[in-house]
Amino acid sequence: MSKKTLRTMIAVFVLVATIIAFTVYFIKHPEIITTLQAVSLLTITKLFVLYCVFIATLVWIQRATLSLCELTLGRKESALLVMYSSIINFFGPLQSGPGFRAAYLKKKHNVSLKKYTLATLVYYGLYALFSGLLLLSFFVGWWIGAVCILALAATPIMLRLKKFKSLKLRGVLSLALATLAQVVVLTVIYFVELYSLLPQVSYLQSLAYTGAANFALFVSLTPGAIGFRESFLLFSQKLHDIGVDTIAAASVIDRSIYIVFLLIMAAGIFGLHANDYFKTNRTESDKQESKA
Numbered sequence: 001m002s003k004k005t006l007r008t009m010i011a012v013f014v015l016v017a018t019i020i021a022f023t024v025y026f027i028k029h030p031e032i033i034t035t036l037q038a039v040s041l042l043t044i045t046k047l048f049v050l051y052c053v054f055i056a057t058l059v060w061i062q063r064a065t066l067s068l069c070e071l072t073l074g075r076k077e078s079a080l081l082v083m084y085s086s087i088i089n090f091f092g093p094l095q096s097g098p099g100f101r102a103a104y105l106k107k108k109h110n111v112s113l114k115k116y117t118l119a120t121l122v123y124y125g126l127y128a129l130f131s132g133l134l135l136l137s138f139f140v141g142w143w144i145g146a147v148c149i150l151a152l153a154a155t156p157i158m159l160r161l162k163k164f165k166s167l168k169l170r171g172v173l174s175l176a177l178a179t180l181a182q183v184v185v186l187t188v189i190y191f192v193e194l195y196s197l198l199p200q201v202s203y204l205q206s207l208a209y210t211g212a213a214n215f216a217l218f219v220s221l222t223p224g225a226i227g228f229r230e231s232f233l234l235f236s237q238k239l240h241d242i243g244v245d246t247i248a249a250a251s252v253i254d255r256s257i258y259i260v261f262l263l264i265m266a267a268g269i270f271g272l273h274a275n276d277y278f279k280t281n282r283t284e285s286d287k288q289e290s291k292a
Contacts, residue, residue, distance in 0.1 A: 039253060043196040047253075050189045051261045057182040058082045061123060062101075064175035068119035068168055069111050083269055087262050122172060126179040127214065134183065135211030135239060137204060186210050193250045194242065205240045212236035 059075075059082045066073060073081070081101060089097025098120060105111040190213065191206035216229035233240075233247050 039196050043192060044257060046192050047189060047257045048261060050185060050192065051258065054182065054185045054189065055079075055082060055086065055265075057178060057185055058086065060178040061175065061182060064171055064178050065116075065119045065123055066105075066111070067171035067174065068122065069105075069115045071105070071109055071111055073109075080269065083265055087266050087269075090258070090262055119175075123175055123179060124218075126176050127183070127217070130180055130183045131211045131214035133211070134187065134207045134214070135236070137207040137211070183210070183214065186214065189254075190250070193253050194246065196253070197249050198242070198246050201242065201246075205242060208236070208240035209233065209242055212240065 059079050062082055063073065063078055081104060085097035085101045088100045102111075102113060102116055102120075105116060106113055187203075187206055187210045190210050191201070191203055194201045194206055194209065212232045212235075213229050216232045219228055230247065230251055233242075233251075234244065237243075
């Protein structure tokens with residue numbers, strides 16, 4: 001049996017087991033359904049807006065990553081690539097978004113796979129670093145926020161210094177800033193979800209919660225890390241002190257809204273391409289008429 005087949009079987013098993021576990025848990029705890037039904041339209045709207053900001057941080061991250069590969073994409077192409085890969089990453093097999101991006105960039109722009117892989121590893125390293133700091137926020141408190149604010153304020157100054165004039169070093173700093181922005185947006189998303197279910201939750205708790213959820217990225221084989229993220233959150237309960245009921249309900253809110261968001265985004269991409277297609281056809285038709 002090949003490694004790919006084994007990974008697929010494990011992913012399917014985890015996905016099915018998670019769905020069964022959620023179903024059984026909700027049947028035994030019907031009060032969670034009542035809680036979910038009470039989620040306000042304002043909360044849903046906030047989450048949709050935050051996910052738009054989240055996609056914007058992914059575009060920023062991609063542009064910073066590609067700067068390390070000495071490539072600059074146009075804004076439209078960069079945004080579409082992020083949107084496509086986000087949809088594929090969630091609905092496709094085995095978190096295949098990064099692979100899709102690498103294949104596209106190699107074929108369309110002849111980007112070195114070695115350079116792109118190294119740049120992506122730099123991003124993952126920064127993501128793990130910031131997520132680890134969030135996970136430890138339970139012990140070290142609010143100084144992490146102060147460090148992040150100082151980092152944001154100091155970056156423009158550092159970029160003006162001579163020793164930071166190197167394009168690659170500037171790219172790493174930009175990538176670090178973009179990754180920090182992504183992680184901060186995620187903390188706000190999770191806080192909004194948790195607050196809608198548990199008004200007494202603190203933002204400090206959402207920091208540790210986000211740190212634990214983020215680490216699921218590195219081992220997830222299922223769409224949207226279903227099952228893996230919940231496992232990480234349950235194992236780290238002593239750090240964020242959020243109950244099982246709230247974790248389960250927040251996961252349902254997060255998955256449901258994100259899936260709807262991705263479907264709307266997919267419809268938008270299709271509409272954009274359809275519009276471009278009709279424009280192209282109209283232009284060609286006009287040319288033919290003028291020739292006639």
